[in-house]
Amino acid sequence: MKPAMEKWVAGGVAVLVAGLLVAGVLSLDRPVHAAAVAVRVPAPAGIADLRQPGVMHARVVFAGGCFWGVQGVFQHVKGVESAVSGYIGGSAADARYARVGTGTTGHAEAVQVTYDPAQVGYAQLLQVFFSVVHDPTQLDRQGPDRGSQYRSAVYADDAAQRAATLAYIDQLQRSGVFAAPVVTRVDGGKRFYPAEEYHQDYLVLHPDAPYIRINDLPKIEALKRQYPALYRDRPRRVATLSVR
Known part of the structure; x- marks a missing residue:
């Protein structure tokens, strides 16, 4: 499939689903894909406070x-100062949507989260993620x-x-909260590249897009619903951040 067409094809499927919603065949009370991720996981246990004095x-x-939804969620988390969509894992030359969409660059669609540790703990971010x-x-x-x-x-x-993330993944594996093994990779030392400007704040700017309505x-x-104490009604937008 042509990389630039991936989400548009998925969007076409979403249009069909949206039609079923209008017809009353489906209901957003039981969203098509979100049911798989709205899982109540245990809070991280035994993870020390990662706050450092002066930081x-x-x-x-x-x-x-898709980074649209990942960014959208973290923009609504209290204590998150910015959530920027981008690419990580590959080279600078390949950090472009059309290239990343081929699945051959080593990049992943990702979101760089900058947060205030005094307002939201790393353990809480993990629980939301x-x-x-x-x-x-899902692999x-x-x-x-x-x-x-x-x-x-x-x-x-x-x-x-990294240590906290690995410990929490082990906790989740042992808890049995998921029916299948957690396949999340833990890595570091990779450069993050901000995505093109039209990808930033996508969920905020296009809430009526079928893909966003169904998936995000x-x-x-x-x-x-699950983290009312962390929820911020007004999302922290990228807005004037200098991105490509």
Whole structure:
């Protein structure tokens, strides 16, 4: 499939589903793909407070399918100062949507999250990521999207973040909350490249797009429902950030 067409084909399927919604055959009370990710996971256990004295900002990169939805969820999390869609895992020359869409560049669609550790803990971000953001048991796919660019991964350059992530994945595996093994990769030392400007704030700017309505808006509702103390009604937009 041509890379630029991937989401548009998926969008065509979403249009069909949207028609079924209008006809009353389906209901957003039971969203098509979101049901797989709106999972109640246990809070991370035994993970030390990662806040460091004098550190006002911390960063981590999450990959969990199409970056539109990943960005959209984290923009609604209190304490998140910015959530930028982009690419990670490949070279600078390949950090373009048309190239990444081939699934051959090593890049994943991802979101760089900058947060205030005094307002939201890393453990809380992990809990959101592994419950409402995506389904961590799906290998190289998420919802209607297929390919290694849609893999589940956490890119943390901080050793404490990596250790906490690995510990939480082990906890989830042992908890039995998921019917299948968690396939999320944990990596670091990779450069993050912001995506093209038209990808930034996509969920905020296009809430009525069929793809967003079917695949991503239910994730926002799940965040609000499952983590009311973390939910921020007004998303923190990328807005004037200098991106390509």
